[in-house]
Amino acid sequence: MTLTEPVGQQSLKKRLLSALQDGAGHAYLFSGPAGSGRHTFAIAFAKALLCQQPREDGACGQCDACRHFANGIHPDFKQLELVDKEKNIKVERVRQLCADISMQPQRSERKVYLINGDYLNEQGQNALLKSLEEPPGYVVFLMISSGTEKLLPTVLSRLTMLRMQRYSSAELFSILEQSGFVRGEKMQFLVRYANGLPGRALELAGNEKFIQMRQETVDFYLDLPRKSRTELLSSGFSFFDERRDDSGLIFSVMSSLIRDQLLMTAEAENSMLVNQDLLNRLRAALPAHEAEKRLGSCFDSLKEAGRALALNASFEVMICQLLLSLRKELANA
Ligand SMILES: [Zn+2]
Known part of the structure; x- marks a missing residue:
């Protein structure tokens, strides 16, 4: 080359x-x-x-x-x-x-x-x-x-x-096309999701599991406020436990959902949002009070958990803590 x-x-x-x-x-x-x-x-x-x-x-x-x-x-x-x-x-x-x-x-x-x-x-x-x-x-x-x-x-x-500079969407499209991927709805999502990083776009485009994993994570995240504490600590933890190898991916999908919701509270234009296929569901799930503060705190908890996991903290303790703090902020009590 x-x-x-x-x-x-x-x-x-x-x-x-x-x-x-x-x-x-x-x-x-x-x-x-x-x-x-x-x-x-x-x-x-x-x-x-x-x-x-x-x-x-x-x-x-x-x-x-x-x-x-x-x-x-x-x-x-x-x-x-x-x-x-x-x-x-x-x-x-x-x-x-x-x-x-x-x-x-x-x-x-x-x-x-x-x-x-x-x-x-x-x-x-x-x-x-x-x-x-x-x-x-x-x-x-x-x-x-x-x-x-x-x-x-x-x-x-x-x-x-x-x-290194972030790549433009047009550049990401052409990198993906050069690698044999076909332009379409999936590619458009990946380009937004990759946030200017071609390596990320390529990795996800080649990862058959990614779209399914994203769907599961979206459903899990949106359902989180409705779960009881006991459910969270059992089936909620299992969700992560069964997908340990993909926890980085799950974290990154969740953070893109929270980020989009934060942008919604700031009344950003829709074109700024990554998960454009989920606008209505994400909007309906916004916390009723102090949305910006609560989502900001969710974002921090997620980042903190990601950091702790990278440092080999106990997976179980960390995930359970994370789930409880997300539920606390997202439940529309
Ligand atoms: Zn030479």
């Missing part, structure tokens, strides 16, 4: 192409949420940096280096990603990568390291620091990260920042 092939990100493309022509720096940060195209662009840039006869728009796709890259066996390209059940990239693996840096490139004129900064803890970042500060001339680091909060200032100061 050349650098101009992927849809969108015009200013990023310009910066990468001029880096290729005027001489690349030693370390870049592709900053944006998962699904924003950061990995796609980092890979296309890496390939161009390693290409033996780069063209104006990136890698040639024909040379030896390009072929090795495409087959995943280029010896001068290394990735540092989360493996197995790691929560963070082990510092030992960062040290191994740093040891590799001093060895000359084998096939290309450069060596490129692609590192997922979201999973580098402080120790890992410190282990990388020396290499970032004084890399040999042939080394280029490409780091991807959801933001800058988790990165140490000493690391950040070594990186040239490249921010």
Whole structure:
């Protein structure tokens, strides 16, 4: 893939192409949420940096280096990603990568390291620091990260920042169509739901279960205020328990429903809402009093629960707490 092939990100493309022509720096940060195209662009840039006869728009796709890259066996390209059940990239693996840096490139004129900064803890970042500060001339680091909060200032100061932009709806439509999906009602929903993130749109478009899961979550959410406390703690909890692997998806559907209801209370235009097929049902389910405050509190509870789950809090305790606080706010007592 050349650098101009992927849809969108015009200013990023310009910066990468001029880096290729005027001489690349030693370390870049592709900053944006998962699904924003950061990995796609980092890979296309890496390939161009390693290409033996780069063209104006990136890698040639024909040379030896390009072929090795495409087959995943280029010896001068290394990735540092989360493996197995790691929560963070082990510092030992960062040290191994740093040891590799001093060895000359084998096939290309450069060596490129692609590192997922979201999973580098402080120790890992410190282990990388020396290499970032004084890399040999042939080394280029490409780091991807959801933001800058988790990165140490000493690391950040070594990186040239490249921010991913949200994609427009038109861009998302063309990305989905390029991947073979057919334009229609489902695609329109996915584009609104993906909120400018092509990775998210593609993942959901390819996920057969998603539409059904969404429907079940909608019914569950709208029925929640009518459930008794006992029902919530039994069948309500079971709803989540039986779909543990998809809890991220359920959370994200619920938060889009609450967000739409919040926008309704603010009298936003319908076109701003994601769940356009549910406008009447969502409106009918608005809390009768203090809707904005109550929905805001639901939104916070959901976010808090999502965070706690990511930190491995007890699933049962967390879900039950969440269900009770949602019911408290949503029941029209
Ligand atoms: Zn090439």
